[in-house]
Amino acid sequence: MNRFVSECLGRRYEVISAFDGGDGLEKAARFRPTLIVSNIMMPRVSGVEMIAELRQLPQLSSTPILLLSAKADEDLMVKLLDEGAQDFIVKPFSERELLVRVRNLVVAQQAREATIESLAREHDAREEAEVQKRLAENANRAKDEFLAMLGHELRNPLSPILTALQLMKLRGESGSERERTVIERQVNHLTRLVDDLLDVSRIARGRVELKTEIVELSEVVAKAIEMASPLLEQRTHTLTVDVPRRGLLVDGDPTRLGQVVSNLLTNAAKYTPPGGRISIRAELVDDEIVLSVRDTGIGMTADVLPRVFDLFVQERQALDRSQGGLGIGLTIVRNLIERHGGSVSARSDGPGTGSEFIVRLPVAGLAHAIGLPAPTSSEMAEGAIRPGGAVRILVVDDNEDGAEMLAETLSGKGYETRVAHDAPTALRVAADFAPDIAFLDLGLPVMDGYELASHLRGLPGLEGVRLVAVTGYGQESDRQRTRQAGFHHHLVKPVNIDAIEATLLAFAQQDTE
Numbered sequence: 001m002n003r004f005v006s007e008c009l010g011r012r013y014e015v016i017s018a019f020d021g022g023d024g025l026e027k028a029a030r031f032r033p034t035l036i037v038s039n040i041m042m043p044r045v046s047g048v049e050m051i052a053e054l055r056q057l058p059q060l061s062s063t064p065i066l067l068l069s070a071k072a073d074e075d076l077m078v079k080l081l082d083e084g085a086q087d088f089i090v091k092p093f094s095e096r097e098l099l100v101r102v103r104n105l106v107v108a109q110q111a112r113e114a115t116i117e118s119l120a121r122e123h124d125a126r127e128e129a130e131v132q133k134r135l136a137e138n139a140n141r142a143k144d145e146f147l148a149m150l151g152h153e154l155r156n157p158l159s160p161i162l163t164a165l166q167l168m169k170l171r172g173e174s175g176s177e178r179e180r181t182v183i184e185r186q187v188n189h190l191t192r193l194v195d196d197l198l199d200v201s202r203i204a205r206g207r208v209e210l211k212t213e214i215v216e217l218s219e220v221v222a223k224a225i226e227m228a229s230p231l232l233e234q235r236t237h238t239l240t241v242d243v244p245r246r247g248l249l250v251d252g253d254p255t256r257l258g259q260v261v262s263n264l265l266t267n268a269a270k271y272t273p274p275g276g277r278i279s280i281r282a283e284l285v286d287d288e289i290v291l292s293v294r295d296t297g298i299g300m301t302a303d304v305l306p307r308v309f310d311l312f313v314q315e316r317q318a319l320d321r322s323q324g325g326l327g328i329g330l331t332i333v334r335n336l337i338e339r340h341g342g343s344v345s346a347r348s349d350g351p352g353t354g355s356e357f358i359v360r361l362p363v364a365g366l367a368h369a370i371g372l373p374a375p376t377s378s379e380m381a382e383g384a385i386r387p388g389g390a391v392r393i394l395v396v397d398d399n400e401d402g403a404e405m406l407a408e409t410l411s412g413k414g415y416e417t418r419v420a421h422d423a424p425t426a427l428r429v430a431a432d433f434a435p436d437i438a439f440l441d442l443g444l445p446v447m448d449g450y451e452l453a454s455h456l457r458g459l460p461g462l463e464g465v466r467l468v469a470v471t472g473y474g475q476e477s478d479r480q481r482t483r484q485a486g487f488h489h490h491l492v493k494p495v496n497i498d499a500i501e502a503t504l505l506a507f508a509q510q511d512t513e
Contacts, residue, residue, distance in 0.1 A: 005037060005068070005098065008095045008098055009102060012099065013102070013106070016031055022044045024036075024038060024042075025054065028054060028057075028060055028063070029057055029059070029060065032059055032060065033063065034064075034106055034110070035063070035064050035065075035066065035102060035105050035106050036054070036063055036064070036066070037065075037066045037068065037102065038050060038065065038066075039067075039068045040068065040069045040070075040076075041069075047067055047080075048080065048083070051065060051067075051080065051083050052083065052084075054084070055084045062112070063109070064086040064105045064106075064108065064109050065084065065086055066086065066101060066102065066105060067085050067087070067088050067089070068089055069088065069089075069090055069091065070090075071090070086105055087104075154194050154472070155194060155492065156399055156472050156493060157399075158187060158190065158493065159399070159470075159494035159495055160401035160402035160405045160494075161183070161187050162188075162495075162496070163406055163495070163497070164405050165180060165183060165184045166409065166496075167405060167408060167412070168180055170412060185234075187494070188230070191494055210252070210253040210339060210340070211253050211255070212251055212252055212253050213251070213252075213253075213254065214251055215249070215250055215251075215257070216245070216246060216248060216249060216250075217243060217249070217250055217257075217282055217289060217291065218243050218244060218245045218246070218248065218282075219254065220250070220252075220254055220257045220258050220261060221241070221243050221261055221282070221291075223254070223258040224260075224261035224265060225239070225241070225280075227262040227266075228262050228269065231269045231270070232265070232269050235273075235274045235275075236275050237274075237275070237276055237277065237278050238278070239265075239280070240277065240278070241279075241280050242279070242280070242282070243280065243282040244282070244283075247284065248283075248284060248289050248363075249363060250289060250361050250363070251362075251364035252361070256336050256340075257336075257340070259336065260333050260337060261291070261293070261359075263329040263330070263332060263333050264293040264333060264357050265278065265280065265293060267330060267357075268293055268294075268295035268355070271295065271297040271298050272296055272297030272298070273297065273298075276295060276296045277296045278293070278295045278296075279293070279295075280292070280293050280294075281294070287362065287363050288360045288361065288363065289363055290358065290359070291359045291360075292357065293357045294355070294357075295354050295356075297354050298352065299348045299349065299351045299354055299355055300346070300348040300350075300351075300355055301350065301351060305346060305347075305348060308330055308346050309331060309333070309334040309344070309346070310331065330346075333357075337361070340361055340362075341362050342360050342361040342362065343359075344357060344358065344359045345357070391415050391436050392415070392416045392418075392433060392434065392435045392437070393407075393410050393415045393416070393417050393418075393435055393438070393439065394417070394419075394426065394429060394433060394435035394437070394439070395407045395410070395418070395419050395420075395439045396419075396420045396422075396426040396438065396439065396440045396449070396452065397421065397439075397441035397470065398441060398443070398444055403419045403420075403441075404419060406470075407419045409497060418433045418435070422445055422447075423444050423446055423448075423452040423455070424446065424447070426438075426440075426452060426456070427452070427455055427456070430456055430459060430462060430465075434461055434462065435462070435465060436466065437465070437467075437504070438453075438465055438467055439470050439491075440452055440467060440468065440469060440470060441470050442469055442471040442473070442482075449469060449471070450481075450482075450485045453467050453485055453487065467486060467487045467488055467489075468487065468488065468489045468490075468491060468503055469482040469487045469489070469490045470491050470495060471492065471493065472493045473492070474492035488507075489506070491503065
């Protein structure tokens with residue numbers, strides 16, 4: 001009978017024969033068959049014992065078993081099926097019956113193995129995706145930390161350079177004016193590049209906090225033109241502005257919206273040859289404010305146009321890279337506009353035809369409904385009292401050039417100043433000087449600015465000293481930490497004189513309230 005079974009199955013399947021239960025167990029463990037066909041009655045090890053042994057082996061625990069028996073004993077069949085056999089056939093049987101039962105068991109086993117393999121692949125794929133995700137998150141975190149540190153390290157030397165240039169301008173020194181202008185322009189350019197790098201990182205991680213208010217778009221555009229005007233003037237562009245002074249109210253962050261418009265104007269200026277024309281226009285279309293910036297520049301090819309807002313994408317430049325930039329300004333534009341609930345698109349008819357960028361923003365709901373104009377920043381500042389002479393300011397920074405330049409600037413505006421380059425010296429000076437305001441660098445040696453702030457407030461008479469953090473770190477998490485540490489303002493290097501004046505003005509306004 002064993003030879004009959006082997007010959008029947010051998011015509012369709014690869015068959016490995018064994019002539020007793022022990023031999024069968026050994027070969028099954030070695031070859032891991034798709035199906036086991038066995039007699040119940042065998043020498044050494046019976047079919048019943050073989051089933052029990054097979055099910056103890058992990059690699060054969062689910063292998064289907066077809067048992068052959070000379071008698072149709074119902075109790076025996078139930079017992080064997082219960083102990084792990086998949087099917088039972090009673091002798092005598094035909095080749096056709098044998099092949100059908102074997103085929104059914106083989107097909108079922110192959111389907112089971114395919115399902116297990118598929119599930120295993122899915123599990124492996126999920127695990128692999130999770131590992132790549134974790135690696136990407138770690139890489140992004142490392143990139144963000146690197147950019148933050150890079151920004152800090154770049155801002156430290158930039159701060160005294162910019163302050164020195166602004167101080168020279170305030171003094172009205174006319175010597176080397178052309179050289180000074182070049183240095184100032186390049187320092188400002190480098191500062192913008194650093195800010196853009198950090199902005200991309202913050203925006204991508206959703207770390208940008210929008211400080212929204214109802215604002216006239218004309219006011220935003222005016223600030224943006226002021227920021228972009230040095231490059232526009234340098235390249236002798238003609239700028240046409242068609243933006244209504246009143247009636248285009250946006251519920252947004254004026255600073256960030258100004259950055260958007262400034263980036264669009266700067267982008268147009270960089271890619272428009274000297275003497276070209278740039279126009280900025282805004283109008284109300286249904287419930288949207290539509291702002292467009294159009295230029296007569298180099299235009300865009302069809303393959304660049306769909307990707308122009310992607311990170312680091314730029315139209316091909318000449319080897320001298322006269323247009324400059326990192327290809328991140330438009331990425332910032334798209335992300336900030338989307339954060340305001342709007343959209344931005346680009347159009348160009350091809351190289352040499354110029355480009356147009358179109359921003360769509362929702363109209364400010366409440367202000368639009370009642371039809372009232374929003375107060376402008378200049379109107380809000382009217383009547384403000386400017387700070388005056390007897391205010392004492394302590395400047396603490398281990399960058400000696402930066403500290404001296406800042407103190408000299410403040411002295412030139414009528415403030416009484418003292419300088420220290422580390423925390424222990426600052427505490428000794430403060431005990432005698434009793435400053436009203438302290439500008440503290442956070443990255444001080446020995447004792448950092450946070451700890452110094454706490455010690456300063458612990459000195460007799462200095463419980464109410466106003467603290468201004470001056471640092472190269474400008475992310476929202478950094479600002480939150482300084483707020484929690486009790487600082488009143490957070491200035492990011494290089495610190496602009498306008499930002500310093502705004503800080504001091506805010507203190508003066510608080511004193512008069």
